[in-house]
Amino acid sequence: MSAEPTYTGITRRQFLKGGAITPIAFMLAGSGVATVYLRPADAQGFTLRPPGAIAAKRFLSACIRCGKCAQACPYRSIRMAGGEAGIGIGTPLITPREMPCYLCSDLPCIKACPSGALDKELKEIEKIRMGTAVIIDRESCLSIRGLRCEVCYRQCPLIDKAITIEPRHNTRTGEHTIMEPVVHKEKCVGCGICENSCVLPKPVIVVQKSVETQKDSYEF
Template identity: 55%
Template sequence: MVRLKQTVERPDEDTYERRLERVQEHVAAMSRRRFLAIPGILGSVIGGAFAVFEIELLKGKKFHLRPPGALAEEKFLATCLRCGQCAQACPYNSVRLAAAEEGIAIGTPYIEARRIPCYLCEDLPCIKACPSGSLSKEITDRGNVKMGLAVIVDRQACIALQGLRCEVCYRACPLLGKAIALEFRPHEVTGKHAIFEPVVNFDACVGCGLCEHACILETPAIKVLSLADAKGLMGRHYRIGTKTG
């Protein structure tokens, strides 16, 4: 069952459950279509299982953002002094230093978007404070930051994809209308309603995590993934556009 953040009012129970059921059926049907080459019930079963597996895999992805301007991970780990100056410079306390139990190299800076995202300061003080170049001083424009990419990881839970108006992730984006847009299409299940789907622009998304932080669901339907993970999903979730950062 999809659970909303406690501060947000939940839609009417019956309507909500019925809508969710319809969308789940729709997603399962779409997956089954991929397996039409496999005859009968076997194809349906494999298709349904594939959809569940795919969604669970993405929901469980754990990815900690490095601060803006971070070099590729290997170089970052080799050069970062673990001095914490980027964390000290961050006015929002977005940057934390990893403790032993967090599964990241101890003392290295990271951002947990759901807790405190990167607010993408105009002057990028974290980069300015870094003495080692682990946060590259070549990044002087916040539109050129690339910490990761936002992906709708749970299409069954996303309120907007159920045909309800929810523009929360869209409104939270500091690059509104550039990094994320709302695309209109008719509701394929009801045939009457409209869907305003949040679609991420691969070129413009900087991976700040403000959308993930803002998502009204208890477990966010949109998450920032590593570039490698997100690029594998480009065809299905992104629009490639001119960078306007």
């Protein structure tokens, strides 16, 4: 041991470790955090939440991201958001075009939610306000163009309440009727079944933010 030279500077190994690996590790950590996390929860526009979800900002902190609602959903409509959702990472959402909410009468997702992010007092299907259906592209809607489509109307779980058919004269042909589907926002629960069932490749009826926000019973 005594013959060993006493070298007090840094070795090549230490230099590489400190000079190369450490900055790379911090860069990876930083860029991972920045790209995945530093964006608002609604960076991708309106997010359709499960039934009974309380108002958006409060929902983000009331939801503890346990995934029990998704596991309780019999249709696998609810999925958990990944990093693309920004600070909404791990929160439940519904993509109607993949699988809409079929409004189970016993609402298993609400029963599964432990924290009250989905309002436990909500028992009636009609009081759900997840969003509201909107016909965003009247130019393309087959029914409004004069064809007998009306699929959204037939599929709507609140048929003749949330979507009605308003017949009017087809002035273009002069002798037919246009059976126009009309969404009644005060009745629509925003389940997304119409968006899911729209026959066009790009749905003309989609669920958007509802004017009326979901009432909840936990405010104190």
